[in-house]
Each structure stands twice: as C-alpha cells, then as structure tokens.
Amino acid sequence: MTEEIISQWIVDTIASYLDVSSSEIDPLQPLANYGIDSVHALSLCGDIEEKFGFYVDPTLAWDYPTPNAIASFIAGRSLSS
Amino acid sequence: MSIMDVRLAVEALDAQLGDPYSSANACSWEQLCRNDEAGERPHEAEAVLKEIGVAKAFVPHEFNGLLLQLDRLGHLLRAVFRRDPALGLGFGVTSLMAAATIWTAGTAEQKERAAELLISGGQIAVAFHELAHGNDFGANEVTAWPSESGFAFAGNKSLINNADRAELIVVHARTSKNPVNHSLFLLDRTKTAFPAGDYWRTVGVRGCRLSNISLEGVTLPDSALIGALDGGNSVALRAFQVTRACLPSMAVGAVDTALRTTAEFAVGRRLYGLSVAEMPYVRQSLVGVFADLVAADIFSSTAARLLHIEPNQGSLYSAAVKFLVPEVLREDINILADILGARFYLRNGKHAIFQKIMRDFPALVIGHAAQDVCEATLRAQLPVAVRMDDKPNEALQRAIFDWNIPLGKFDWATLQMGASGKSALFAALHSGIENRTSVDKELGAIFDELLDLSIWLRSTVVQMSPRERGLNGSALASAATKVYARLLAASACINRSNVCRSAGQDSGSNLIASDAWLKIALCGILGYRRFLHTDLVEQLNAVCYEEVYEELLSRLSLNSTFDSLASNMLPIYNVFSNKIKI
Ligand SMILES: Cc1cc2nc3c(=O)[nH]c(=O)nc-3n(C[C@H](O)[C@H](O)[C@H](O)COP(=O)(O)OP(=O)(O)OC[C@H]3O[C@@H](n4cnc5c(N)ncnc54)[C@H](O)[C@@H]3O)c2cc1C
Numbered sequence: 001m002t003e004e005i006i007s008q009w010i011v012d013t014i015a016s017y018l019d020v021s022s023s024e025i026d027p028l029q030p031l032a033n034y035g036i037d038s039v040h041a042l043s044l045c046g047d048i049e050e051k052f053g054f055y056v057d058p059t060l061a062w063d064y065p066t067p068n069a070i071a072s073f074i075a076g077r078s079l080s081s
Numbered sequence: 082m083s084i085m086d087v088r089l090a091v092e093a094l095d096a097q098l099g100d101p102y103s104s105a106n107a108c109s110w111e112q113l114c115r116n117d118e119a120g121e122r123p124h125e126a127e128a129v130l131k132e133i134g135v136a137k138a139f140v141p142h143e144f145n146g147l148l149l150q151l152d153r154l155g156h157l158l159r160a161v162f163r164r165d166p167a168l169g170l171g172f173g174v175t176s177l178m179a180a181a182t183i184w185t186a187g188t189a190e191q192k193e194r195a196a197e198l199l200i201s202g203g204q205i206a207v208a209f210h211e212l213a214h215g216n217d218f219g220a221n222e223v224t225a226w227p228s229e230s231g232f233a234f235a236g237n238k239s240l241i242n243n244a245d246r247a248e249l250i251v252v253h254a255r256t257s258k259n260p261v262n263h264s265l266f267l268l269d270r271t272k273t274a275f276p277a278g279d280y281w282r283t284v285g286v287r288g289c290r291l292s293n294i295s296l297e298g299v300t301l302p303d304s305a306l307i308g309a310l311d312g313g314n315s316v317a318l319r320a321f322q323v324t325r326a327c328l329p330s331m332a333v334g335a336v337d338t339a340l341r342t343t344a345e346f347a348v349g350r351r352l353y354g355l356s357v358a359e360m361p362y363v364r365q366s367l368v369g370v371f372a373d374l375v376a377a378d379i380f381s382s383t384a385a386r387l388l389h390i391e392p393n394q395g396s397l398y399s400a401a402v403k404f405l406v407p408e409v410l411r412e413d414i415n416i417l418a419d420i421l422g423a424r425f426y427l428r429n430g431k432h433a434i435f436q437k438i439m440r441d442f443p444a445l446v447i448g449h450a451a452q453d454v455c456e457a458t459l460r461a462q463l464p465v466a467v468r469m470d471d472k473p474n475e476a477l478q479r480a481i482f483d484w485n486i487p488l489g490k491f492d493w494a495t496l497q498m499g500a501s502g503k504s505a506l507f508a509a510l511h512s513g514i515e516n517r518t519s520v521d522k523e524l525g526a527i528f529d530e531l532l533d534l535s536i537w538l539r540s541t542v543v544q545m546s547p548r549e550r551g552l553n554g555s556a557l558a559s560a561a562t563k564v565y566a567r568l569l570a571a572s573a574c575i576n577r578s579n580v581c582r583s584a585g586q587d588s589g590s591n592l593i594a595s596d597a598w599l600k601i602a603l604c605g606i607l608g609y610r611r612f613l614h615t616d617l618v619e620q621l622n623a624v625c626y627e628e629v630y631e632e633l634l635s636r637l638s639l640n641s642t643f644d645s646l647a648s649n650m651l652p653i654y655n656v657f658s659n660k661i662k663i
Contacts, residue, residue, distance in 0.1 A: 016548065017547045017548055037551075037552055040551060040552075042461040043462070043550055045462075046499065047464070055393070055502075057497065059315055062262065
C-alpha cells in the first residue's frame, strides 16, 4: 500500500470520527487542529491494528501530527515487518 | 505459592493486626473509628503496619520487597481494608500508585530509593491532580522547563494525599505544548525542601491528609525525570493499569466488614418474634451482597492475573474492573445500610464502623480514574475488546483461572497504553459455558442470556460508527460498554467456578464451585436481582439462597472472610507471623 493510499485512509477514518466529509481534512494539517482528542487517538490505534496488523501507541497522533506523517510512519513499519 | 499459602499469609497478617473487636487494639474497628472521630491519622495502626512491613507488598522482589504476583497484592492488602479503607488509602494506596510509575519507567537508582523508603515505612505521594482539570490530566498546567541545574517548575497541585509527609513525590508536569507531552519527576524532599498547604477537610477518609503543593520556584536535577522526557502520560496510563485492577480488589475488604457488621446485627436482632435475618428480603439481600463480593474478588483477581498473561489487553481489563466493581460494591453498601436501619447513621456503638465505611468508600472510587473515564477508555476500544479466537487456547485459560498456577514476577515493561490482539477473557465466556457439566434449567437460562448478550454486543460493535465511540459517545455505545464489562465479569466467575469444581478442596472453593453461588452471582452481574422479578429470580430464591446463606452463617460464626479465600480473621495461632510472603 502506498503512502498516498494510507494517508487517504487516515483522512477517511478521522473524518468518520468527526462525522465530517473527507474533503474537510487536509492531510498536511495537524490532527489536533480538528479537535482530535485522547479518546479518538485510542480509537485510531485499534483501527490501525485492524487494518495493518500491528499495534501502535495512541501517542502516534502527536508524535506524527498530520495524516501524511502518520502514513509515512505506517508505510515504514509495514516495510520493516 | 499456592492459594493455600496466600490464605496463610493473609491469616498471618490478620494475626499481627490483632483482634478487630478488641477496643484496646490499635487496628480494631473501635479504635479506628475513634481516630476518625478525632479527624486524626491513625498513628498507632500505621505504626503496626510499619512494624509488620506491609508496604513490602508494594515493592518488587528484586528490590527486597515481596511483590511478585499482582492478584496476591489485592488479596493481602484486603486485610488492611477490612480494618479501615482510610488506613489502606492513607498508609498505602497512593504510595502504590506513585511507585507503579517508578517500577514502570524509573531508573535503577530511583527504584532503589523508592523501595528503600517504602520498606522503611515511608510514603510516596502522587501529585497529578490540579483543581482546574480533574481527570483530564492531559490538560494539566504545572510546567517544567530546562534550566541551568536541571528543570525549573511553576504551578500548583491540589488534593494530594500525604503531601505533608511523603519523602518522595511523583510530580506530573507539562514539558511541551502538545497535549500528550507531560513528564513525570521524582521529587526528593530530603534534597528539595518545600512546605505543603493547608489540609482539605473531607467527609470520609478523615484519617488521610490531603493538601495542595506549590511548585513555584522549585528546581530538580535531570536525574529526577522518570522515564523519557514528554513520556509521562504514557507511563501513567500504563502503570495505573495495575492500580486500577488492584485497588478494587483491595476495596472488597471494606465491603467484607460492612457485610459482617450487618449480618451480625441481622442475626442478633429480634423483631415480631423472629430474627431480622429470617425475613426473606433481608436474607436475600445479605446473600446477594455476599455473592457479589465473591464475584468482585474473582473479577478483579482475574484481571490482575491477566496483566501478567495478556498485558496487551491490560488497558481493557483494568478499566473494566475499575468501571464495574466499585459501582456494584457501592450499591451493596447501600443495600446493607437499609438492613441496618437507624444504626447505619450512628457514629458510636458497635456498628459505628459501618457509617465510616459508607463515607470512606466513595473516596476509593473518585480518587483514581473516575468510572466515566474508565467507560470512555473501554468505549473507544470496543472493536478490539470483542475480538476473540473461536478456539481458545486451553493452557492459557488454565493459567488465567487456576489460581494455583504461579505466574512468576510481574514484568512492568510489558504494559502498553492501548489494547491490541485478541481477548482470552471474552472468548472464555463461550468456552466456560461449554465446559460446564450438568447444567440445570435455571443455569441454562442464565447462560443463554449471556450468550445472547455476547452476540448482541459483537454485532452492535461492528455496526457502530466510530463517532459513537468518541468522548461524546452515544447511549448505545455506553450500553455496549456496560454489557462488555459485565460479560467479562461473568466469564471470570464461570471459569473460576469450573476450576473450583474440578479441584474443590476447601470452603472458599466449594462455594465458588456451587451452582447456587454461580446463579446468584450471575443474576447480580446481569442486573436481575435488583430490577427484575422474573420467574427465574423466584426460583433462585427457593433453590439457592438457603444454600449460600448457610455458608454466610458459617463464615460469620468462624470469623472467616467472605471473599474467595475464606481466611480466618481471628487466627488463634501466630506461628506464621514472621513469614508473610505473597
Ligand atoms: C480522598 C481523595 C484523595 C485524593 N488523592 C489524590 C492524590 O494523592 N493525588 C492526586 O493527584 N489526586 C488526588 N485526588 C484528586 C483526584 O485525582 C481527583 O479527584 C480526580 O482526578 C478527579 O477529578 P475531579 O474530582 O475534579 O473530577 P472531574 O474530572 O472534574 O470530573 C467531573 C465529572 O466529569 C466526569 N468525567 C471526567 N472525565 C470524563 C471522561 N473522560 N469521560 C466521561 N466523563 C468524564 C467525571 O466522571 C465526573 O462525573 C484525591 C481526591 C480525593 C477525593
């Protein structure tokens, strides 16, 4: 899966948490700007594990603040595992 | 160490705490009520705990302590909570919370220092709370920034237990703008002196001393940092899984005493020519509380065992225990208060310990991750929570439910913030039901109900939109969370009962092995006993209540505890007194 596809998946997932359309989420903007909180971060970990098969800490959303940054982290992890 | 050894250790501890009925004894209910009336720390009782070295139970084995297995920590400390929950909180629990962060992420030097202090009877305070932010500790404002000599601090913490005397304090402080980026620091009072503010006055736990601390102008060396810079919330969310599972297990002890006080009253008091305990409502209530207490022990101990066995699901199991057990026990205390009548309100006389427990108990619940916070943790992770293998691993199940199987020392490094993988405890609901032999009509009906709920839960979670699981989650998501926690508790009870059936050697496990206890406990978990007067409940009354009531009476007359250990609270022998091990 390319970084671009992963990033789009993150955007779609975040949009579904916030009940907004995906076009409202900019993959280059920090998620915190959209009001992502610690509970969303926990949900995101579960969804990432479901989709990609590995566990990530909920701090991911702050360590890699934008959808693109998360996507490149996930792509790297997928390659190495 | 077998379960029999754990019972002996608890009895040895009780022997050293002395007779709870003897007013001259520092750890008696009467004396502890006197301390409470005076609004003073129970100094003499604390001195006894110090002399015995109870705090060794909080310290890992490799640092000269006794802590190996987390389920045993709950069993042992329960003895202190049976005397007085405020003694347990004041002497120990907040120290355990603080220490948990150090065992999880501290340096060898910090661990040695903490171990030494606890073993010598000292306290470690845990300073997270700020009045403005409560449970939302990600918003905490006490700030630390790099300075010439390490870190400089600004801001205030509030309601910190033991802040006036603790030699070490674990401080939670913001080190970055990011909401998740706080850090933890170990403040050593012998090196950095500063005063604590005035005491807060409280309704319960009046023997605890809560005060504010000002960190304005405090500086700490780099070596004070616990774990990674900016990693404080991660450390806390991992370490507190242990305390979330163990604290409710300890709190079972407070309800043990509430039940004992009430049962003694009900058996002794005669009205209309019969004893109060003979009235059906009273008898059923006493039995119901007894059954819940055993179930609470089993659920919290199972979660503690699972932290060893399935640490990747620890965030779920510990939150489920902290979510469900205190709520059930608090309701139980209210039920007992109804039975005690006027006596539940009296601050002297032989039932006075009851009103103290009633005031103290809520503090155990508020103090550390509110019920709603635990619910949010579970709700966000529901899809992971209901993941399970169709065919559970038998060896794994044995390790979880056979408490005679030793788990070795707990590895703090294995805890993770969120949950991953699959849930053995959730899957075990199905296998536990399948493995039960000779299931009669009533038990079969209860099992069907549990299986239906588990099917409902899984299909509901699959259809639920992610938004529903968020902070402003839907009522349906909340209901699903409640069902999940209750199904985990049911799974623990059924499987533990199955193990006791195959082994059944003593009174504690005979009760748990019985259909009578299991039915009453499961009806409690399903919320039937209180809210639904169905045929099922009618039948239970006739068939099961008498059997469990006999056990309650027998424990009362033998001074045995009501939990799964059924240990003797007034051991006449003292031969094990120097051999407390857990
Ligand atoms: C006896 C006692 C001893 C204490 N000792 C210490 C100590 O040693 N160290 C320390 O740091 N603190 C201590 N505290 C303070 C304790 O940490 C706080 O009380 C606790 O953090 C909760 O904060 P709060 O009471 O302000 O509640 P708030 O967080 O303001 O909660 C208010 C309401 O909002 C709900 N709520 C909060 N968050 C959520 C969420 N995520 N989802 C849904 N609902 C939510 C709560 O359930 C509650 O109903 C102590 C308190 C007491 C009473």
